[in-house]
Amino acid sequence: MNEKPPPPTLPPTIVINKDFCLFHKGRIQGERYTCPRCKTQYCLNCALKAKQEGSLCVKCKQLIDL
Ligand SMILES: [Zn+2]
Ligand SMILES: [Zn+2]
Numbered sequence: 113m114n115e116k117p118p119p120p121t122l123p124p125t126i127v128i129n130k131d132f133c134l135f136h137k138g139r140i141q142g143e144r145y146t147c148p149r150c151k152t153q154y155c156l157n158c159a160l161k162a163k164q165e166g167s168l169c170v171k172c173k174q175l176i177d178l
Contacts (some may be wrong), residue, residue: 133158134170149174
């Protein structure tokens, strides 16, 4: 018996594109906030929330500068 194993199902690649907010892990809606250091974009709402909570940029750990 030499059955081939089923092809591995790769998880869908999470494309970090300009429309992806790393705070809520979804598509950016409404106004945007751009990290001044790494230029990652977030929803403005998420950025405001992150600032209140003292969270940092997910990518470069820069303070949210709003
Ligand atoms: Zn950043
Ligand atoms: Zn968001």
